[in-house]
Amino acid sequence: MRRIGGARLYRIGRNVAWVLLPFFVATATSAASVVPAAAADTAEIHYDITVRINPGARTIEGRSVITAKTSEELTLVLGRRFEVMHGRVDATSLGPSAITGKMRAWRIPGDKQMPRRIEVHWRGELSALDTSLDHPQTLGRNEPASSDAGTFLPDSSGWYPYIAEKLASYHVSIELPGGQRGIVAGRLVEESETDEGYRAHFEFPAPTGGIDLMAGPYKVETSTMRGAGGKTIQLRTYFHPQIADLASAYLSSVKGYIELYESWIGAYPFTEFSVVSSPTPTGFGMPTLTYLGIEVLRLPFIRSTSLGHEVLHNWWGNGVYPDYAQGNWSEGLTTFMADYAYKERESPEAAREMRRGWLRDFAALSPGQDAPLTTFTSRTHGATQIVGYNKAAMTFLMLRDLLGRETFDQALQAFWREQRFRIASWADLRGAFQTVSKQDLNSFFDQWLTRAGAPVVRIAEAKRTKSDSGYRVNVTLEQAAPEYRLRVPVAIRTGEGEEMRTLDLEHGRQTFTLDVRALPLEVILDPDLRLFRRLMPDEAPPILRQIMVDRAAVTILLPESGEVRGTAETLAGKLQNRALKLVPATDSLPSAPALVIGLEEQVDAWLARHQLPRRPEIVRDKGSAQAWTVSRSDGMTLAVVSAREAASLAALIRPLPHYGRQSYVIFDGAKAIGRGAWPTRVQAVKLD
Numbered sequence: 001m002r003r004i005g006g007a008r009l010y011r012i013g014r015n016v017a018w019v020l021l022p023f024f025v026a027t028a029t030s031a032a033s034v035v036p037a038a039a040a041d042t043a044e045i046h047y048d049i050t051v052r053i054n055p056g057a058r059t060i061e062g063r064s065v066i067t068a069k070t071s072e073e074l075t076l077v078l079g080r081r082f083e084v085m086h087g088r089v090d091a092t093s094l095g096p097s098a099i100t101g102k103m104r105a106w107r108i109p110g111d112k113q114m115p116r117r118i119e120v121h122w123r124g125e126l127s128a129l130d131t132s133l134d135h136p137q138t139l140g141r142n143e144p145a146s147s148d149a150g151t152f153l154p155d156s157s158g159w160y161p162y163i164a165e166k167l168a169s170y171h172v173s174i175e176l177p178g179g180q181r182g183i184v185a186g187r188l189v190e191e192s193e194t195d196e197g198y199r200a201h202f203e204f205p206a207p208t209g210g211i212d213l214m215a216g217p218y219k220v221e222t223s224t225m226r227g228a229g230g231k232t233i234q235l236r237t238y239f240h241p242q243i244a245d246l247a248s249a250y251l252s253s254v255k256g257y258i259e260l261y262e263s264w265i266g267a268y269p270f271t272e273f274s275v276v277s278s279p280t281p282t283g284f285g286m287p288t289l290t291y292l293g294i295e296v297l298r299l300p301f302i303r304s305t306s307l308g309h310e311v312l313h314n315w316w317g318n319g320v321y322p323d324y325a326q327g328n329w330s331e332g333l334t335t336f337m338a339d340y341a342y343k344e345r346e347s348p349e350a351a352r353e354m355r356r357g358w359l360r361d362f363a364a365l366s367p368g369q370d371a372p373l374t375t376f377t378s379r380t381h382g383a384t385q386i387v388g389y390n391k392a393a394m395t396f397l398m399l400r401d402l403l404g405r406e407t408f409d410q411a412l413q414a415f416w417r418e419q420r421f422r423i424a425s426w427a428d429l430r431g432a433f434q435t436v437s438k439q440d441l442n443s444f445f446d447q448w449l450t451r452a453g454a455p456v457v458r459i460a461e462a463k464r465t466k467s468d469s470g471y472r473v474n475v476t477l478e479q480a481a482p483e484y485r486l487r488v489p490v491a492i493r494t495g496e497g498e499e500m501r502t503l504d505l506e507h508g509r510q511t512f513t514l515d516v517r518a519l520p521l522e523v524i525l526d527p528d529l530r531l532f533r534r535l536m537p538d539e540a541p542p543i544l545r546q547i548m549v550d551r552a553a554v555t556i557l558l559p560e561s562g563e564v565r566g567t568a569e570t571l572a573g574k575l576q577n578r579a580l581k582l583v584p585a586t587d588s589l590p591s592a593p594a595l596v597i598g599l600e601e602q603v604d605a606w607l608a609r610h611q612l613p614r615r616p617e618i619v620r621d622k623g624s625a626q627a628w629t630v631s632r633s634d635g636m637t638l639a640v641v642s643a644r645e646a647a648s649l650a651a652l653i654r655p656l657p658h659y660g661r662q663s664y665v666i667f668d669g670a671k672a673i674g675r676g677a678w679p680t681r682v683q684a685v686k687l688d
């Protein structure tokens, strides 16, 4: 997944409260037969909500009628900040509530009499929308927030009364003052604007896990497209006036993505898709819509990358729900079919660069920092993204290399047909691929999903001999334990070009004999980087992230005192995001990865004193500050941050943490004017 401004989280799974999985596995059966078009009466729980919001006054008032077609005991929950003016369960008044954290809850005893009707009339105040928050802060707040510039009521804030641990269908009617527009996921049934204000009615007929409500002074643009089978799909942008001119470009991009994925996977499962702007730097995906910050939407590359990723989540994530307890496959598959697929369309080189980035990021993790794919639920920090998105995407690539594109795509189409609106696991995906390919894929899925880490493969030896028909190359490959069953691509460079071979490596050490006609000169391991593996140090030169994520890394602050010392410490804290392990600058070189921060002369003197390589040519005398990595002879990585003076060091605090994927960055003030990764070297053995 593309990170925007270095910190963006795509939050799917509003529709499945995964902490409560045992229940949802049971529900999956009832959800299974459900298609959104005709599901309202099959949902066990249904909300009929009318809500009036006044963003200027930051008030909300609502009325909800909950229909529960179940006799079991239920828990009704509402945010604690709200006041219940009236509440009843059938003919009985709602009793006292119990308070836990920010929520209040009522126990509703089981009753054979069905359906039960729960009615709640509530009101309360909303928090002020704080546009200065960055994305993780916005996420962490979980507060219903409102202002004239925008309203965001996350499901998790308990802005409406809901039944805990239950999927539900809903109707939501939103009332707002004139000039404001509001939206929730689902189908816009009708809307109107009168002297009294704006009113919109939405319905979401399939059981879903929560309702997020957004509103703002939106200009709405609409476009209609014909989906697969002639179905009408409404595309809309809800944009703030300052970006209204971007609407038509976004609408046409969304149309293109829906067409792409309809032909690749199957019909778009909903009746609309909207792109909604947010005054805060957010990035959320929900069924039928995506909610992205105004500044994010302005970035020119969003339409060609993240937007497609969000659209695709309507198939993977919000069309087929991942079984979180067994691992979330949807981010990896979405990354593979969106972000990575766009690179493949661009050029083979662009695709290889993306694979190289994935492997380099993985190599930058210290051992034990990653976890098996089956434990991935959603992105919480860098390491989970590297596994949950990148390793999973690469697993799909290896699977496609194994099965061929046609079989791979057919299996995905079959998976979609069978699992639409169901909760599906990695095992269901494996089942679809096995059925269509007629191959046993158990060991493939097993090794890539249930193990942490990655294979480490090297060419132990390569020899050339003469044969009757030309030449013979004996290649010995080695892999570290635990052994994987790998298809290792190997290139043999001859005087006439390069020949690709695939070697089936199953043991710790294996020798393969290859016949080659032209004189072989060199054997190269996986030159295209199609195998998920831990790159060797030469193949993965250090990047800044290594020092950022490695919990063993120490910090050396060269300024001894004063304001600049404080600045250096703040910067280190931002980069490492944990309690710093400070080592005095006067100490000998620590035998641990290290982050070194200082002013120019201090840095040069420190490097010289420890006989470390001088400031690299590519950054020397450029900009007002520089950061670069050094691979020490003992294998430890060093990240050096050097600034001309205190102010140029302070200027790095905001931007530098976003450049973890680089080996070096040059800054002029807070602006990066140069950056890059040190060149990689392939694993190759010359033949003689």
Ligand SMILES: [Zn+2]
Pocket: 001, 010, 309, 313, 331, 334
């Ligand atoms: Zn995603």
